[in-house]
Amino acid sequence: MWHDKAVALPFRRKKEAPLVDDHAGEARVDPRTKNLTKRLRAGEVAIIDHSDIDRVSAEALVACNPLVVVNAAKSTSGRYPNLGPGILNAAGVPLVDDCGPEVMEVGEGTRVRVTETGEVYAGEELVATGTVQTAETIAANQEDARAGMNVQLKAFATNTMEYVEREQDLIFDGVGVPDVKTSFEGRHVLVVVRGYRYKEDLAALRPYIREYRPIMIGVDGGADAILEEGYKLDMVVGDMDSVSDKALTCGAEIVVHAYRDGRAPGSKRVDELGVDHVVFPCTGTSEDVAMLLADDKGAKLIVALGTHNTLIEFLDKGRPGMASTFLTRLAVGGKLIDAKGVSQLYRSRISNWQIFALLLAGCIAIGAAMASTATGRATFGLVSAWFGDILRWFGSFF
Incomplete structure (x- = not known):
């Protein structure tokens, strides 16, 4: 199958249409994801070259609601457990991974079809084949990437010391x-x-x-x-x-x-x-x-x-x-x-309906209190007569 339930939603948009149409759309191509998302529209195929898709980029892609994301690079290289692929999966955006640099040669606006096995066609020509990412493969990639965090931590510490040597006058003085x-x-x-x-x-x-x-x-x-x-x-x-x-x-x-x-x-x-x-x-x-x-x-x-x-x-x-x-x-x-x-x-736990109900209950209580007094009954009588005059005025036009 193409993927699990978490990422099947985009392909259920047109249940009555043939399967091939559900996978086809115009291509938007850019090696820089943040540039691509500025022109990507819903139902189009996003073709990127983004190793280790980060959270901000993934959320920007999700906001555009693409039909599928095709990545020339590995979405998780193993350098660290990046969050992007999981965000795409959870949002129902299919991800075809590691398609190779050839897929970046697809022309902007070309009609592209992506199969359930990760084959990418431009027209009738097979231009690339990638790996379809599922919740299971993403989790496995994340687990492998966590093993490399020690290396990244050491590299980060080394970079920090180098930066101190270069920029200490700027930072501290x-x-x-x-x-x-x-x-x-x-x-x-x-x-x-x-x-x-x-x-x-x-x-x-x-x-x-x-x-x-x-x-x-x-x-x-x-x-x-x-x-x-x-x-x-x-x-x-x-x-x-x-x-x-x-x-x-x-x-x-x-x-x-x-x-x-x-x-x-x-x-x-x-x-x-x-x-x-x-x-x-x-x-x-x-x-x-x-x-x-x-x-x-x-x-x-x-x-x-x-x-x-x-x-x-x-x-x-x-x-x-x-x-x-x-x-x-x-x-x-x-x-x-x-x-x-x-x-x-902090998020308020009081819903708009609860606020409306509270206001309504308050108005009813005030009305009941006024109705129990002579002044209140006189006020209601005047208001009722005023509304009656308005209704009769409107009725005179018909």
Whole structure:
């Protein structure tokens, strides 16, 4: 069979249609998953080249509701127990794995058919054959990957020490932090990264944002998340590869994250848009740049939302430099409050129906109390006469 019940849902959309049609759709092809999800539509075939599919990418794919995800690479390489394949499986999105680089040659928009055994056809031509992932195979891959975590932990520790040697002046003394126009002194700062549950967490912080009016910093795509919620964006920090032109031209200050040698590929894009910007060379990640900048410029409190703070998340990010985030958090110290997952901290157990029932019961109680008094009965009489006049007025038109 194609897969277990957890991933069979997409192929039940058209029960009356032939099986071949249920597996066929237009192809959207891109080696970078986050670029693909910007144009992927429901019912299309997503073709990616993504080793170790991470959680954020998997959730973005699920939101697009593709017919099937075809991966040229291994979705779990064994480097660490990544969460992406399990998320796709649980959401009912089939995954065909390890199809090889040939599948990336399928043309954008080509009609693609994927069989139950993992064969990928472009028209009538067989272009690739992969492995269909099920709940059982994903669990087995995860178990094998856990055995390699010792190696990853040692590598992470080594990267951390190397980063300390390269960037200790920046992290602990602020050497190399550029001057910016935004005034941080004594202000709260909210750093928004497009990480796990960032939309829910940002919505949960609405009362805090309304009361304290923090400086809003969007890290790459986090800038668009701020604008989508209707907030004023004060600063965009990042390498500018996943932020929209709208965010870059909204009037926010732009800080381009550059390599330590000064190379800043993101500067070309903002130059083409005619937007002023400053460059911040740093070996770490863009979220590190945002935190170090806010700390150096005198922010009173830094609230981080959607950032990475566990070893699995660092490995999910797919960058050795993620060790820098660990050190950045140590340097920022007591100023930093991690708001990731705040939407999961407390959820009201009172439903809307319960609130309605409570209000209705209160109205009935008030009505009963008023009906027991002469003043209340007189009020009801006046209201009844008023409604009677209105009804007669409407009736005069018919």
